[in-house]
Each structure stands twice: as structure tokens, then as C-alpha cells.
Amino acid sequence: MASPYPDGDREKVASKLPSALQQALKVRAAELSVDIQDAVEAAVNDWRGSTSSGAEVDTSGAKSFSTWLPPGLYEQFKETCTDRGISYTQGLAQSIRDWLDANPSPQHGARGTDPERKIVGNQKGGVGKTAISAGIGEAYAEAGKRVLVVDFDPQGHLSEQLGVPQIEPNHDSLVSHMCGEGRGDLRDLVVEIDDPRYQKRLHVLPACFDGFLLDAKIAVVATQKRGFQKEAALELALRPLEADYDVIIVDCPPSLGIAMDAALYYGRRRRGEPAGVSGVIIPVLAEDSSATAYGMLAQQIEDLCEDLSLDMDYLGLVVNLYDSRRGYVATSSLDNWKSLGDPKVLAIIGDLKEQREAVRKRMPLLTYAPHSDQAEAMRQVARGATR
Structure with missing residues (x-):
């Protein structure tokens, strides 16, 4: 699959994520007019910058999830997961969950x-x-x-x-x-x-x-x-x-x-x-x-x-x-x-x-x-x- 990003700006990442979080990410990104790749990048960076991994997410049955991140970010993310003693799937799930919590739906705020x-x-x-x-x-x-x-x-x-x-x-x-x-x-x-x-x-x-x-x-x-x-x-x-x-x-x-x-x-x-x-x-x-x-x-x-x-x-x-x-x-x-x-x-x-x-x-x-x-x-x- 050819990269949609020229000049090596991003690299493809293949991981897993619970279907409910995948759906919530897709909907929230659309509501906020944010590219999903940008949302995942922000989620990973914020999670890595936090002081702890936070509450565990149930990742049983997680499904394939692909995205594009800046070169080197995924390797840094995996190092953080290893330091915190959790799987890459768990780390990504926590990142996405925390991003969703930090970026609520504008539909709720409008009402x-x-x-x-x-x-x-x-x-x-x-x-x-x-x-x-x-x-x-x-x-x-x-x-x-x-x-x-x-x-x-x-x-x-x-x-x-x-x-x-x-x-x-x-x-x-x-x-x-x-x-x-x-x-x-x-x-x-x-x-x-x-x-x-x-x-x-x-x-x-x-x-x-x-x-x-x-x-x-x-x-x-x-x-x-x-x-x-x-x-x-x-x-x-x-x-x-x-x-x-x-x-x-x-x-x-x-x-x-x-x-x-x-x-x-x-x-x-x-x-x-x-x-x-x-x-x-x-x-x-x-x-x-x-x-x-x-x-x-x-x-x-x-x-x-x-x-x-x-x-x-x-x-x-x-x-x-x-x-x-x-x-x-x-x-x-x-x-x-x-x-x-x-x-x-x-x-x-x-x-x-x-x-x-x-x-x-x-x-x-x-x-x-x-x-x-x-x-x-x-x-x-x-x-x-x-x-």
C-alpha cells in the first residue's frame, strides 16, 4: 500500500484496538473535523507525556487497526509501553481513551x-x-x-x-x-x-x-x-x-x-x-x-x-x-x-x-x-x- 504522505512524512503503523474505541475515534474525529492520523498522533504524544499509564482498558477481542504516524513516534511509543510494563495494544487503547475523554463531542456541548x-x-x-x-x-x-x-x-x-x-x-x-x-x-x-x-x-x-x-x-x-x-x-x-x-x-x-x-x-x-x-x-x-x-x-x-x-x-x-x-x-x-x-x-x-x-x-x-x-x-x- 502506497503512503498517502509524501517525502516520508509519516510511516504506516499496524496495531490492534477494540472495535468500540475504533468507532468512537472515527466519530469524534469527524465531529471535530480532525484527521484520524492527527488524533492518534496527539493521543500517543499526550499519553507518553503523562506521568502514568492510567486505568487499564479491556482490550479482549481487539481488532486490526492501521494508521500513519511521524517517523520514529511508534518506536518511542513502544519503548514507553515497555517501561510501563504493558502491551502495545493496551498502551494504544489507553491513549485513544484518554484523547476521547479530553476531546468531548461538540454535540453535547451545543445542547x-x-x-x-x-x-x-x-x-x-x-x-x-x-x-x-x-x-x-x-x-x-x-x-x-x-x-x-x-x-x-x-x-x-x-x-x-x-x-x-x-x-x-x-x-x-x-x-x-x-x-x-x-x-x-x-x-x-x-x-x-x-x-x-x-x-x-x-x-x-x-x-x-x-x-x-x-x-x-x-x-x-x-x-x-x-x-x-x-x-x-x-x-x-x-x-x-x-x-x-x-x-x-x-x-x-x-x-x-x-x-x-x-x-x-x-x-x-x-x-x-x-x-x-x-x-x-x-x-x-x-x-x-x-x-x-x-x-x-x-x-x-x-x-x-x-x-x-x-x-x-x-x-x-x-x-x-x-x-x-x-x-x-x-x-x-x-x-x-x-x-x-x-x-x-x-x-x-x-x-x-x-x-x-x-x-x-x-x-x-x-x-x-x-x-x-x-x-x-x-x-x-x-x-x-x-x-
Whole structure:
């Protein structure tokens, strides 16, 4: 391969880098109008100039990565890796990660403190809302974004799957803050997922058993407090946390009630926010009952938008637990979902074992099986649901 740089200005370097970091580097360089080679050069120089190698990056499954660096820089980089007792792949991964952290996306800065808000919902249970909420949260965090996943379903499956205890009744919780009864800082309830893959960027707001009474509690508050807008209750509770995150994901219960209205309101397009940044992700199955539930949710969204003059974006559908061996019902249903066009199908996730095994072990899917088809599908959904 001929060098694109004349007069020996640069030399080709062949190494390895995790696919998530490769993707994040490509996107960030494009956002900042920086050549990828220049970004890698800056990353390596800054890393070599730091006093230590920093936190370890999970490089399992790293893939081939080629770039062009000034002559001699890669040899100097390898010497630094040897001095610090780490592999060249680990050193490059740390360099790129640190560069991404030091050069944040201008998309976040342009929106001030408004994070991207992804509402994962469907009126049918068992379609994989929880698995997809957790999976895309892991994918965003893996790619360098600060993520809060809100377990908004009182059944608490997301909290349980990630090994996070639910909040007991009559304790400070998201529900109490939504009802104006919060006794402390909601940040104190947030749990960090302790896993080096996410570099302290993946947080969970646990479910609480009081959530089963949320609709009734909010209805009572609405009658007692003049000017209280029940649909805005979730937003009022989460607003103080927003500056801490790039993405907030809400795992919703299968509900037609006030709680779902509040989640949808939270995911509306805010004033000045570009279309397609925040909105609704809808997991479905390739079967008729999912189509019925989708119609119910679409009607709820339409009614809410009409009543409150909102703009709501459908970020896409995720066809989950798909297995073509189930025959005509599955294949024809998949064709029907694809034919909608808008919302688009973000990914088709097979009915595979890794997600179930991760749940049994109470581990994030992208930690348990980072190179599985299901894990890659979660990354695909996250990419597709981001403008």
C-alpha cells in the first residue's frame, strides 16, 4: 500500500484496538473535523507525556487497526509501553481513551446540559425492554459517554439483572422525588457499575417497590398541588442529574398510565433540540401481539403530543428474540416491521443464549459476552438511535 504522505512524512503503523474505541475515534474525529492520523498522533504524544499509564482498558477481542504516524513516534511509543510494563495494544487503547475523554463531542456541548434521552417502551411485556435498555447503556458507556440507566419499572428487572438492589418501600426513591417528597439528593441513590470496561461512566438509578403505586400517588399530588403537571414529574425529578450525563435511558413498564406519560414527556424534543437526538426506542417481537401493543403505544404518543402540543421522535424499532425457524409468522412479521420504514428497524436481535446467561450471572451483557452477536446488536442500536 502506497503512503498517502509524501517525502516520508509519516510511516504506516499496524496495531490492534477494540472495535468500540475504533468507532468512537472515527466519530469524534469527524465531529471535530480532525484527521484520524492527527488524533492518534496527539493521543500517543499526550499519553507518553503523562506521568502514568492510567486505568487499564479491556482490550479482549481487539481488532486490526492501521494508521500513519511521524517517523520514529511508534518506536518511542513502544519503548514507553515497555517501561510501563504493558502491551502495545493496551498502551494504544489507553491513549485513544484518554484523547476521547479530553476531546468531548461538540454535540453535547451545543445542547448545554441537556443529555440525550432514550425512552425504551412498549405496552407488551416480555419483548426485551430491560435487556435493550441495559445493553445500549453499556454500549454508550463503552464508547465513552456518561450514562444513567433509570429502572422505571417497579418489577425491577433491570436492577436485578445488573446486581443492583431495589430500594425498599418508604425510603427515598425516584418515586418520592417525582411526588415532591424527596428527602435527600437523588444522586445519592445512583449506583455505579463497577466494571473497568465502562470506566466509571455507567450508572443505574434503581427501581423501588413503591413504583407500583406511582400512578395513584401522582394523581393525588396533582389534586393537592395547584399547578402540578403530572406528565412533567419524571423530568422534574431527573433535571438536577442531567448535567452529569451525556445519555439518560429510561426502562419503562408496560403501562398505559401516568407513569408512561411521564416517561414519554421526558423523551420529547425540547426547544432548540435537533430532531432524532431524544425520543422513543420500541422493542418488539416478530409476532402479531407485538403489533397490537405497538399500535397502543403509538396511539398513546399521538394523544399525548396532541394534548400537550409536543414533538416526539421515534428513534426506531428493535426486533428482539428473532428466530426464523419459527416459520411464517416470524418471517412475515419481520417483513411487516421492516416495511414500516418510519420508525426504522435499528437491529434484529436473535434468540441466543448469551443474554440469558448474563442475566443469570447478574452481569452486563457487554462484560459477559462482549464479542457476541447480541452485544454487537446493542452497539448497533446505540449507534442507530443517535443522530
